[in-house]
Amino acid sequence: MSTVAFAAIAILTLAAALAAATLQKLMHAALSFAVMFVGISAFFFLLGAEFIGLVQIFVYIGAVAVLIVFTILLTRHDAEKVRGFNWSGVIVAVAVFAGLGWAISKTKSLSIVPQQIQPVTVQRIGELLMTNYVWPLLCVGVLLTVALIGALILVMEEKS
C-alpha cells in the first residue's frame, strides 16, 4: 500500500519538478512548482509527519507560490517570451545532485534500521517549541516582525 503510494507521489513530484524546469512559459513553470510542493507535502503525510505536511502546504503554496507568481507578474514584461535552454544550469544541477548523492551514500546512519518511533504529534511539537526552543522561536518572531515593518516602510507613501 505505502509502496504504491510512494511510487505515485514520487512520479507526480518528479514530473512536476521536471515540468517546472522545462516548460516554455514562466507562469506554467511557477504553477508546476506549486504542484511539486503538494507532492512533497504528500511525502510528509506518508511519513506520518502531518504537521510538517500541513505547514508545507500553508507556507509554500499559500505564501511562496503566490509570491513567485506575483513577482513574475509584476516585474517581467516578457513573461510570454519563450525561454532558451540554459546549459550552465544543467551543469550546476548535475554537480549538486552528484555532490548530494555522494554525501548521502557516505553517511553511516543510512545502514542503521530505525526502530519503530511514535509519529510526532502537533501537541508534542507545541510543547517543545514552548519549553526547550522558546528563545529560538521568539528570535524568529522578532525577525519576522522586523521584515514586516521593513516591507511597510518600503511601500509607505512619501509625505511631501
Add this chain to the structure above:
Amino acid sequence: MLSGRAPDWVIQAASSLLNIVALLGVFLTLFALISVLERKILGRMQNRYGPNRVGPFGLFQPVADGIKMLIKEDIVPARADKIVHFLAPVLIAATAILSLGVIPYGRNMTPFIIDGGILFFFAVGSTTELAVFMAGWGSNNKFSMLGAMRAIAQMISYELPLIITVLPVVMIVGSLNPDKIVAGQSNYSLGVVPHWFVFTPWGAVAFVLFFVSGLVESNRTPFDVPEGESEIVAGHMTEYSGFKYATFFMAEYIGMFAISGLGVTLFLGGWHAPIHFLEFIPSYVWFFVKLSILLFVYIWLRGTLPRTRVDQIMNFAWKFMLPMAFTCVIAAAVWHYIGRGLRGWLWSLAVIAVVYFTLSILLDSRRKFAPRTYRFAE
C-alpha cells in the same frame, strides 16, 4: 466484524467513499437550497417576490438553473491560456470541498479525523488564492486580472485576523483537533448555560472578528469588491461561462458553508445542544440549525449593507481587525490564568474594553476630512 470478510483496504476505501458521497450529497443539496432561499430572502427584504415560477414556491429553481448552466455554451477566449483557464475552477471547487472534511457534523461524525484539523482547514483554504490567481491570469483579460489582484489582496490581509482569532480557542483547549475543541465546550452550568466560547468576552469578540474575516474570505457582499460588477464586470470570473461559472459560484457557497461550519465548531459549541436536556435531539440537527442561522446572517448582511471600498477594507483589516485579534489572544490568557470564573470573565472584558476604546480614539483622531486624492496606475 466485517474484517473477517473483506480485506482491510476494501473497508478503508469503502468508508472513505461513504464519507465523500455523504459530504457531497448533503452540501450540494444545501447549496441548491441556499441559492433559492437566498433569492427568496433577498426578495422579501427588497419588497418583491423572488423566484416563484418553477415548482411550489419556486423551490425547483435550482434544478432549472442547473440544467440551464449545463447546456449553455462554454466559451473560452481565443487568447486565454486554455489549461490554466480550465484548471482554475477545478482547483477552487476541490479546495472548497476538501475544507469541509475536517468539521465535526455530529457525535462521531467527522469525515476526516486528523490531529491538526484546524491547520488542515486553513492550509487547504490558502490554496484558494492560487486558484483565483490562475482564473485571473488564465483568462488573459484586464478585468479578470484586476479582480484576481483585489481578491488575493483582501484574502491575504484577512487570513491573518482569521487565523489569529482561532488561536485563543486553540490555546484554551490545547488542541488543534476539531473534535477536542467541540468536547471542550460540552459542559453546562446549572444545566442551562452551555460553556460555549462565544459566551466568554474573548470568545464573543473573536467570534465577531472571525465572522467578518469569513465574510471577506468568501467574498460576500459588504466585501465583494473582487467582483464589483459596476467597476470590473465580474472580476476573475469575467471570462467564464456556463458550467465553469457555476463551479465558481458553487465554490463560493461551499466556502461559505465551510467557514460557517468552522465558526460553529470553534465558538458555538459545535453539535452540542444549547440546553442540557435537549441533547436527546440528534447532534447533527443542532449543528445544521446553528449553521443555518449563520448562513441567514450572511444573506441578511447581503440584503442590508452596501459594498465597501478597497482602501476601506484594507485599512479596517490592518488597523482594527489585527490589533483586536491579538487582544483576544491576551484576553483569553487573562481569562485562563485568573481562573475561569466571574473574576476572570470581568478581567478579560476589561482588557478588551481598554484596547477597543484606545483603538477607536486613536483611529478617530487621525481621521482627516478632506477631498479624496486619487492615484492611478500608469
